[in-house]
Amino acid sequence: MNEAFLMKMLWNLITNPNDLWCRVLYSKYGRNKDLRFSINSQPYDSPLWKALTDIWDKIQENMVWQLGDGNTINFWLDKWIPDGTSLINSSSQTIIDTTLNVCDILNPEGDWNQSYLNENLTTSMTYQILAIPPPNELDGRDMIGWGGTNTKHFTIQSAYNIQRGHIHSIEGEWQAIWAWRGPHRIQTFMWMAAHERILTNYRRSRWGIGISPLCNICGAADETVIHVLRDCISATQVWLRLVPSNQSSNFFSISCRDWIFKNITNNFHGTHDLNWTSTFMVACWNLWNWRNKEIFEEGFQRPTDPTYVILKMATETDNCLHNMWSDNQHETTFIGWRSPREGWVKLNCDGSHNDRLGLAGCGGLLRNSDGTWLKGYSRKLGNCDALHAEMWGMYLGLDLARREGIMHLHVESDSKVLIDMVTKKSNFKGNIPTLVSRNRQLLELNWQVHLSHIWREGNKSADWLANFSYSLSSFDVHFIESPPRELQRILFYDISGACMPRNVRLTM
Ligand SMILES: [Zn+2]
Numbered sequence: 001m002n003e004a005f006l007m008k009m010l011w012n013l014i015t016n017p018n019d020l021w022c023r024v025l026y027s028k029y030g031r032n033k034d035l036r037f038s039i040n041s042q043p044y045d046s047p048l049w050k051a052l053t054d055i056w057d058k059i060q061e062n063m064v065w066q067l068g069d070g071n072t073i074n075f076w077l078d079k080w081i082p083d084g085t086s087l088i089n090s091s092s093q094t095i096i097d098t099t100l101n102v103c104d105i106l107n108p109e110g111d112w113n114q115s116y117l118n119e120n121l122t123t124s125m126t127y128q129i130l131a132i133p134p135p136n137e138l139d140g141r142d143m144i145g146w147g148g149t150n151t152k153h154f155t156i157q158s159a160y161n162i163q164r165g166h167i168h169s170i171e172g173e174w175q176a177i178w179a180w181r182g183p184h185r186i187q188t189f190m191w192m193a194a195h196e197r198i199l200t201n202y203r204r205s206r207w208g209i210g211i212s213p214l215c216n217i218c219g220a221a222d223e224t225v226i227h228v229l230r231d232c233i234s235a236t237q238v239w240l241r242l243v244p245s246n247q248s249s250n251f252f253s254i255s256c257r258d259w260i261f262k263n264i265t266n267n268f269h270g271t272h273d274l275n276w277t278s279t280f281m282v283a284c285w286n287l288w289n290w291r292n293k294e295i296f297e298e299g300f301q302r303p304t305d306p307t308y309v310i311l312k313m314a315t316e317t318d319n320c321l322h323n324m325w326s327d328n329q330h331e332t333t334f335i336g337w338r339s340p341r342e343g344w345v346k347l348n349c350d351g352s353h354n355d356r357l358g359l360a361g362c363g364g365l366l367r368n369s370d371g372t373w374l375k376g377y378s379r380k381l382g383n384c385d386a387l388h389a390e391m392w393g394m395y396l397g398l399d400l401a402r403r404e405g406i407m408h409l410h411v412e413s414d415s416k417v418l419i420d421m422v423t424k425k426s427n428f429k430g431n432i433p434t435l436v437s438r439n440r441q442l443l444e445l446n447w448q449v450h451l452s453h454i455w456r457e458g459n460k461s462a463d464w465l466a467n468f469s470y471s472l473s474s475f476d477v478h479f480i481e482s483p484p485r486e487l488q489r490i491l492f493y494d495i496s497g498a499c500m501p502r503n504v505r506l507t508m
Contacts, residue, residue, distance in 0.1 A: 007055055065080035070106075071103050076091070082128065092120060102135055110136065111134055130381065177191050193260060193284060194260045194261070201216065220233075238287065238307055279310065282310055282314040282317060290303075336458050337454075337458045337461070339368075339495065344368075344408040344409065351391070352466040354467075359382065361379065361468075361469030364377060364394075373483050375400065375479060376465055380470060393462070393466060408448045413459070414453065458494075461490045464490055
């Protein structure tokens with residue numbers, strides 16, 4: 001049986017032991033062992049159970065924990081920190097106590113015992129731990145997740161990747177696609193093409209059952225990605241007018257992945273004086289789009305001058321005029337901070353990450369309807385990604401507002417992702433991050449809280465406070481009673497209603 005499916009099966013046995021088939025299998029062979037920690041088989045066990053026993057190590061390697069109360073996770077041996085390693089590899093001591101659970105590494109106030117961390121671990125590891133919310137009974141039991149995906153949700157695809165030894169995908173090299181300033185659907189298409197994910201006839205034929213792999217247009221070859229985008233006569237005609245003739249032998253000879261990669265990253269000069277990346281991506285997208293329309297739309301005719309259509313679209317993209325043909329309408333609006341309604345308090349919160357320092361920080365402030373400063377906060381977090389820093393910023397701000405006795409709170413964050421997570425607009429397939437649950441719990445208390453997204457231009461004071469955290473000496477929350485002098489210019493700017501222009505997407 002396929003190993004990825006066996007892994008999926010064993011994963012279900014470990015995480016959903018109450019499913020009927022899991023109970024049957026477990027009662028027969030499980031021998032009352034907690035499968036999270038060990039498994040074994042006897043010579044007379046079924047071949048399936050033996051196969052599961054054989055791959056248990058792989059599951060174990062990819063099992064990561066998410067902290068709840070910290071009572072079941074071994075501090076040194078289990079994998080519970082975000083980088084997926086065990087702390088035993090980062091110990092700065094020769095002797096460690098491997099009986100300690102995570103909940104044992106707290107001080108009497110329930111915060112991380114910083115002196116223990118400092119004495120026993122490297123600084124960079126200490127920074128990572130300090131940015132993790134300390135275990136708390138209120139967060140529920142510790143949970144296990146699958147380390148192969150960032151949502152901690154088991155997928156067969158990720159098990160395949162682990163089998164092939166590519167745990168870390170090589171997305172870095174495709175950054176150029178996402179950095180390109182143009183329509184998202186073209187970026188997505190280009191990424192799919194580079195990963196051979198678009199549904200060409202060749203790909204469909206491999207699913208079997210009477211599907212021809214041949215190209216519908218020329219019928220002369222299998223329709224692969226490189227065929228439809230470059231080698232088919234319908235595509236070659238287009239490229240010959242875009243690529244200078246002294247470049248064409250190279251252009252038409254390299255393999256698909258290299259071809260896409262080189263053309264989106266190299267500063268290549270086409271026959272027209274346009275940004276080559278835009279020309280290339282727009283051309284590929286149109287070639288695929290026309291191919292689809294020829295197949296699916298009766299009576300569709302390719303443009304008589306495809307090169308003209310491509311160059312026009314590439315020009316529009318570069319001039320940000322793509323709303324002429326794009327379904328994303330853009331309009332310039334003016335954004336700035338606005339004071340909250342009478343009787344309400346506004347919380348602006350933010351988080352940031354500083355690569356150079358290897359640190360993350362967060363901060364925020366409370367202001368009333370006159371724009372008067374009520375209280376600010378700033379905390380150096382340790383090391384975590386920017387999204388977690390945003391989560392921290394919101395959590396500490398909500399917690400502060402609650403303790404200040406505020407009953408009507410308007411929260412603004414410049415992280416749309418975070419707001420969608422907290423307001424449950426985005427669905428989680430795996431475990432919910434602890435800080436998101438904590439934010440949700442705070443929202444459910446007896447007070448009125450309204451959350452909204454604000455562009456960064458309107459959140460500058462919170463951003464300043466998040467960056468200010470790097471200058472703090474301790475990792476404790478630093479409360480600020482009156483605004484620091486350097487921040488006053490931004491605060492004044494906010495209440496004077498100054499606005500900055502920005503392009504905003506109106507429809508999705
Ligand atoms: Zn063809």
